[in-house]
Amino acid sequence: MDKLKQAHEDGVVLGLKEVTGLLPRLDVDVMLTTQPDTFNLFLLALRALQDEGMSKDKNGYFELASIHGLPKGLWDGVDPLKDPENNWFGYCAHSRLVFPVWHRPYLAQYEQALYLTMIGLIESFVDEKVKANYRDAAQLFRLPYWDYYRPRGDEVHFAGVTQRQAKQTSFPFDFSLPQIFTMEEVMVRLPPSNEIKLVKNPLYTYKFPPEAKSKKADWKDISINDWRRQTTVRHIPSGQPLRSDHLAMNARINSNREGEQQILVDMLFDPVYANFESFATNTNTTGPSGSLEDFHNTYHWIIGGTGQMGDPTIAAFDPVFWIHHCNIDRYFAIWQGIHPKVWFNANSPDSVEEEAFPLYPFRRSKGDSETNLWKSTPARSTDTFGYTYPDLQEASGPEEIRTNIRNKYFWSMRTKPWPSHTPPKGFEPLPVVNAQVFQYNQALIKPFFANTLLSAQTMSQQVQSLTQIASDNQSEQVVEAAKSLVPLEVSTSKIPDNSNATGATVAGSQEDHNPLVAVKESADSDVIREWFVDFVVQRLALNGTFSIHYFVGEVTGSVEEYDYSPTTAGTSHIFTAPVEACDNCGMQEQQAKIVQGTTALTPILMDYVQIGELESLSPDHVKPFLIKNLKWRVATVDQKRENPRHVAGLKVSVSSKVARLPLGSEPPAYEEYPEITEQIIANSS
Numbered sequence: 001m002d003k004l005k006q007a008h009e010d011g012v013v014l015g016l017k018e019v020t021g022l023l024p025r026l027d028v029d030v031m032l033t034t035q036p037d038t039f040n041l042f043l044l045a046l047r048a049l050q051d052e053g054m055s056k057d058k059n060g061y062f063e064l065a066s067i068h069g070l071p072k073g074l075w076d077g078v079d080p081l082k083d084p085e086n087n088w089f090g091y092c093a094h095s096r097l098v099f100p101v102w103h104r105p106y107l108a109q110y111e112q113a114l115y116l117t118m119i120g121l122i123e124s125f126v127d128e129k130v131k132a133n134y135r136d137a138a139q140l141f142r143l144p145y146w147d148y149y150r151p152r153g154d155e156v157h158f159a160g161v162t163q164r165q166a167k168q169t170s171f172p173f174d175f176s177l178p179q180i181f182t183m184e185e186v187m188v189r190l191p192p193s194n195e196i197k198l199v200k201n202p203l204y205t206y207k208f209p210p211e212a213k214s215k216k217a218d219w220k221d222i223s224i225n226d227w228r229r230q231t232t233v234r235h236i237p238s239g240q241p242l243r244s245d246h247l248a249m250n251a252r253i254n255s256n257r258e259g260e261q262q263i264l265v266d267m268l269f270d271p272v273y274a275n276f277e278s279f280a281t282n283t284n285t286t287g288p289s290g291s292l293e294d295f296h297n298t299y300h301w302i303i304g305g306t307g308q309m310g311d312p313t314i315a316a317f318d319p320v321f322w323i324h325h326c327n328i329d330r331y332f333a334i335w336q337g338i339h340p341k342v343w344f345n346a347n348s349p350d351s352v353e354e355e356a357f358p359l360y361p362f363r364r365s366k367g368d369s370e371t372n373l374w375k376s377t378p379a380r381s382t383d384t385f386g387y388t389y390p391d392l393q394e395a396s397g398p399e400e401i402r403t404n405i406r407n408k409y410f411w412s413m414r415t416k417p418w419p420s421h422t423p424p425k426g427f428e429p430l431p432v433v434n435a436q437v438f439q440y441n442q443a444l445i446k447p448f449f450a451n452t453l454l455s456a457q458t459m460s461q462q463v464q465s466l467t468q469i470a471s472d473n474q475s476e477q478v479v480e481a482a483k484s485l486v487p488l489e490v491s492t493s494k495i496p497d498n499s500n501a502t503g504a505t506v507a508g509s510q511e512d513h514n515p516l517v518a519v520k521e522s523a524d525s526d527v528i529r530e531w532f533v534d535f536v537v538q539r540l541a542l543n544g545t546f547s548i549h550y551f552v553g554e555v556t557g558s559v560e561e562y563d564y565s566p567t568t569a570g571t572s573h574i575f576t577a578p579v580e581a582c583d584n585c586g587m588q589e590q591q592a593k594i595v596q597g598t599t600a601l602t603p604i605l606m607d608y609v610q611i612g613e614l615e616s617l618s619p620d621h622v623k624p625f626l627i628k629n630l631k632w633r634v635a636t637v638d639q640k641r642e643n644p645r646h647v648a649g650l651k652v653s654v655s656s657k658v659a660r661l662p663l664g665s666e667p668p669a670y671e672e673y674p675e676i677t678e679q680i681i682a683n684s685s
Contacts, residue, residue: 001119008059008116010366011076013109013374017386020115020139024390025330028144028178028323029152029430036436037137040189042144043437045117046202046319055209059113062209065321067091067106067361069313069577077368078361091361092312094575095539095595097344097354099281099293100332101376103325105362108385110322111143124191142387145326148253148299149261149409151429152176158255159566161553162607167566169607173412173423175257176250177303179432181320186437198440203319205244206232228308232318235305238560244307252302252563259570259600260298262415262530263290266657268335268405271667276342277351279335282595288670289534289655292335294572294597296328301547301573305563310637311545313577330389333382337392337401343380414606415530417663529617530657531601533569533630538649539576539595545637548572548644548652552604552629559639569630570599594649601626601654619656619673626654627679652677 007014016023032039046061054060058076067075069092080091093102118141122134151173160169180186186201208229231242235249267273267290278287282294304310308318315321336342344355358373365372382388391408395401407424410416423429432438533550553567563571574595605622608614615621632652634642644650654676659668 008112012363012366013105015108015385016115022383022386023142024393025142025387026144027147027150029432031144032435032437033430035140038140041118041138043188043202044121045114048117050202050206052209064110065316068316075361080360095283097281098357098376101379102359104329104379105359105374107326107329115141125194126192130194143326145330146178146323151423153429156254158251159564161566162610175254182246187439206317206319228314233307236307256302256570258603261413262600262602263295274339276344282597285536285594285596289596289598297573297575300575301571312575333389334391338398415528415602526661528659531605532598532655533601534598534653534655535572536594536596536651539593541648542636544578545576546574547635549633550599551631555631559635559641569601569604572597572599623676626676630680
């Protein structure tokens, strides 16, 4: 323990292996339901790191988050340029081959800071038995992750085309952001007495310290509005920059889920992604269009929207950033487990150079030279830092890892034949409302929440009912309980109204539900076909973050409403800082760095097949359908629309993956259809 403490003070990342051994990181809902004392310590430690008094400490939350972008400045004096004037800014490793490895010591440093903080906090409890219990609980701690494809509740509705009257579609299970991130206040046992009390939730938002609001020089020349340096938010309601709309965010998470899940599974299983250069980053334009980095970029946009998570310069200040990146690291580790012998290409000079690149500013040993810093190969294994993931822990080799992923994910994918379309045992939605953090006032709340597996929408409707009943009875106690249960700043503005004009429920009939069945190319075919819309573009084309929004059907509404349109097929997010905020980005602008990415069209095309507007997924039917209906729009992170013709290097194309049944009997083939977008562009000229 003394070695770890000293290393931490010296700005060295060791991880927790030497103090607690090799332990699994867990999904956040698993952790809060099965390890309540450990989760309690996690929240206490996070509150302490976020405290204003820690804002100037190199291991405090503000300084650790700053490593990812702004404000400008060196972290603990680590200067890649060895510039006496400290002009270096931005350590980001985006659109580089080291992207997934760079974030590994970053997460380990954060995990290390939380662990040491909780060890110190344990001593502030009075009762010795309580201390002993918390010491045991601390030994289990590893940073939790958010598995995007673990269901969180029951049926959910979101914008879509299968229920035309309501302009929505549905799915039997809800994949929303875990409830712990959407609650403004939670119940925590506090020192010294260990009494459980209602406190501000440190996973809900982070409030910037006063110096972040006043030191404008540190944010100079950067388009960071003052409100973005006050408190972190997600999916900002129009005209309310300091508020979050979590229901709108959850609608986006659910509407994008199936397409992004398809891309992830392809990256883990398909041979075209079996080399590190194709899988790791979005700059390998000679390989497949997808990558872990492009996938990661999309989730930054899905989670944050115009809030901090959508902008790399300030994304790490949102507490969900770390849990999101923990899951990205998990997918990286799973891919490594499936391809244990694959690493940087020793025959490529660029790959060799990247492998040797120091992972600034993360020290492996005390000192200020490059030899003291972590590099990719020493950080290759999660074991080095003292953690693993259940997907790996439960498997003896690559094939068992593949089996684990099939069992966890294929049941909810229409492009994968699977015997059951319900979650496997151990992967069902967890009754998180029974967890300690949500024990607000059970005597008042429990009658209104008999069903413990509520979706975000159902929860919101229940809370509205509870609040109304409380108001009618003028019961301040019940009103306060309701306020504690669900954040009141969320709105239902982006959630489709689940009723027709007469008020009758639309959902319920067989044709209203999205069928959980694999859609073949045609009824009598032995082929499953997936469709994608791909892009290449100059990363710094707009000198900052921007998105490409894809539609299959009419485009309606303002830029702010693009992601909630029933015809939205998905979004590609180019996650980049302006050159004024990041030296890496500045160098990439000089190089006219090209990045690429992909968005799955299969889910919305299957929906059109379901309602009879598209005959099948065969090219004979899809090509003319897309020529008529595929559209795209470009917008900045501030929701300013840009003309795609004026975005440097932007090219949009369509591709398809063909897999023969039974899956795995032969490698899938990828086909390109440039004539589709060429005809679309010609028709619009």
